[in-house]
Amino acid sequence: MTEKPVLRHPEKARKPDNPSPRKPAWIRVKAPTSEEAAEVRRLMRQKNLHTVCEEAACPNIGECWKHRHATFMILGDTCTRACAFCNVKTGRPGAVDVAEPENLADSVTAMGLRHVVITSVDRDDLADGGAFQFVACIERIRATSPHCTIEVLTPDFRDKGDAVEKVTAARPDVFNHNLETVPRLYPGIRPGARYFESLRLLQRVKQADSSIFTKSGIMVGLGEERGEVLQVMDDMRSAGVDFITIGQYLQPTLKHVAVSRFVTPDEFEDYRAVARSKGFLMVAATPLTRSSHHADRDFEELRAERLRRQG
Template sequence: MNIQTPPRLRHPEKAHKPDSVIARKPRWIRKKRIESAEYYETRRLMRDKKLSTVCEEAACPNIGECFSHQHATMMIMGETCTRGCSFCNVTTGKPDALDMFEPGRVAQAVNKLGLRHVVITSVDRDDLADGGAEHIAQTIRAVRHQNPGTTVEVLTPDFLGKGSAGEAVFEAAPDVFNHNLETVPRLYPTVRPGARYYQSLRLLDDAKRANPSLFTKSGLMVGLGETMEEVRQVMDDLRAADVDFLTVGQYLQPTPKHHPVDRFWTPEEFETLERAARAKGFLGVSATPLTRSSFHADEDFAALKQARQAALAARA
């Protein structure tokens, strides 16, 4: 008898959870699928270099546009995360050992794509003593070595329970240090149960204290059940940590097993969020339904530099 092994569940930790209906997207969320020759070329390069992208793993709605412009946000340290956040489409489980040659392949891919600004993110690696901080630092250095004209933005885990592990990343001196708060404190137990809100805030504060010239960045999703006032309070907390740039986007439910969408915020509400954030002193803000941390990150970085120069000139 030929017995077939059942396929591995992508999210085994969510298998017991009841399905929820995926809400129909409003017209301002729907996006036409783009699959150009450049799209397939970018995807093929990632396969050839044995690299993962958060664009694919997290089912980003902007993947067609980004890949077609040969932009890719590389996700290092494997495709398996040690956390089980209820919003995230990345696989949860026991990760493989770190690949010591991965930083070099990332640098090669950046060179091949001709990126002037690259965003590098990773899964959470709670299984590692330093949470993967040194591997991230090695990747920054490898990219810089092969691509001296490229600016580097990292979107890191929180290194929860790893002491001062984040210092290895700060010392590697990325141009932008990004760590997403994701949601408001009240929703952490259900949305981001493995994380701690104030630990994430402290990491952002530590990054700025370690290098005051470093640009810091954080992101939020709305549509998980938060209120406008709670979002405004998070903005205040981020400004207290001297965070420079804020992204706010609409949460989209990846599968019936994930956290349901509480509601779709309107474009007008996103405009209100952007005005509020700018009034609170952020150097840069991107708040639209389809905003994601690394979407148009190259343009955002250029705008950040200009905004800082203007602020310094105004004080002179």
């Protein structure tokens, strides 16, 4: 008897298909077929680690893994929320892996990373939303790879007390939390979150430690208007956000929200120029931009620029 396939999103199986427009010529990606990518995959399996590259079906996985760079996703591979854009599976998460910080630190060393990005699923089932695991991972990497800079991309830790302050006190070099879209679209795109609570999170990081760079990103092509995107930029700057990423939303499956339209490269260049004029220290705005895509390169370029100015 043939077993039924296990669905990543059983709650979406009952939803109708949402076909997107045909991808334009400027959306071109390569599959992760290099030997370097195979090595990264083997290491992740060996260390029982997850990456957002795989779980979220990132279009840049081939490029990043070829250069032996991956975004680690801690606290398991199952999210307690079900955002309309996200490919990470939803359900009841398992127990937290106590060996994860050690395995993650070992992988950072094995891959020779100079900059590591750590994200996680939402863990609303945990008392502090999983903040303790972010802290443990940061501390272990600091101990084993002291020259590696650390970027965290956290959930909103909604209603979890001082979770944000706990992670901030561990002093990551970059604290990232994505707003994802404009506030008008939150009910349909990010129903488990609140726009101004996410904005306040970024502000709290700056208030707790102004030396930490803060970062946030949004997707476009979901039905937002240009004026709304510019308002999000202003909101970010008012909260002290240093880095911004803007990328095209790509539909992971037909059960996810459809692409409203494909934003042109010229429009992305316009967003990049406007964001620069508003004072962001780092701006990444292209169709294939993602939160951690080229995060190592961008951070290194920023540090080099600051050294040149100081010199």
